[in-house]
Amino acid sequence: MILYGRDLSPFVRRVAIWCALQDRAIERRKLAATDPVESQEITKVHPGTRVPALVLDDGAVLVESWAICDWLDETAGERRLVPASGRARRDCMQRIAMATAAAEKAVAMVYERNRRPEALHWPDWQARVAGQVRGALAALEAGAPATGFHGGARPDGSDIAIVCALQFVEATNPALLDPGFPRLAALAARAMEIEAFAGTKP
Ligand SMILES: N[C@@H](CCC(=O)N[C@@H](CS)C(=O)NCC(=O)O)C(=O)O
Known part of the structure; x- marks a missing residue:
């Protein structure tokens, strides 16, 4: 492939x-x-x-x-990295959806800042998008496990989506992570001990 x-x-x-x-x-x-x-x-x-x-x-x-x-x-x-059925599947899919919301808006923010001509920058819109990124990350922060992963001892699909979204924001617009999402940061740190994550960090 x-x-x-x-x-x-x-x-x-x-x-x-x-x-x-x-x-x-x-x-x-x-x-x-x-x-x-x-x-x-x-x-x-x-x-x-x-x-x-x-x-x-x-x-x-x-x-x-x-x-x-x-x-x-x-x-x-x-x-498989998402449970096949039931409540566990629904919850995992919803975490992926929330991480996707954060990632999509973080990508949109990069396009707003780096692709759109400066004369066309619109601070109100940028503030709205920034709020969307922070809101989605805050929801994920509230549900993040204190130890291990959402998938237990090993990451599941939602852990992947969350770490990718968080570290994309960190790489492209770290100010959006202020004042911080400590549980997500700790989750990402645990993930970085796994080569699949460490070897792809942007
Ligand atoms: N919903 C898509 C989003 C993919 C996406 O936004 N990709 C970006 C790169 S991060 C892209 O291809 N951007 C070029 C464009 O949309 O014109 C997915 O989940 O795969």
């Missing part, structure tokens, strides 16, 4: 870690969707020119992190 996209993307990194925790071998094409040259390679596999895109061994292309991870789990047997 070939994964398109860089680890700076919280969505690409999520898929890369998911694969690593399931012991799946993947090739990487670490290309940026916003780079005019590199994006041409991405468009060849994803006409919407976005990452992640995962090219399967049979040539099929999967896009959207949630749909990719759904397929990875469906075909993972005992190594």
Whole structure:
């Protein structure tokens, strides 16, 4: 399988870690969707020119992190990272959804600040987006375990999504983490002891 996209993307990194925790071998094409040259390679596999895109061994292309991870789990047997059913599944999916809300708005914030011409910057909108990132992280902070992971002794899919979102914010806009999310920071520190996380940190 070939994964398109860089680890700076919280969505690409999520898929890369998911694969690593399931012991799946993947090739990487670490290309940026916003780079005019590199994006041409991405468009060849994803006409919407976005990452992640995962090219399967049979040539099929999967896009959207949630749909990719759904397929990875469906075909993972005992190594699935989201519980198969019931309340545990619902809760895990909702943590992933909240982490996705944080990550999407953090990415939007980068585009607002780095892609939009400075003359068109809109402080009120940036403040709104910043509040959305902080709000989603605060909800995750409130539910974060004091020890271990949401998945218990080992990370589950929601731990992956949360750490990717948090560390993307840390890498691109650390001021958004002020005054701090100590439980999430501790969760991320525990995750960083695992090579799949440490080896992909942006
Ligand atoms: N909902 C998508 C979001 C993916 C996404 O936002 N990818 C960004 C990189 S972090 C991207 O491709 N940006 C280029 C663009 O949207 O034009 C997913 O979960 O995969």
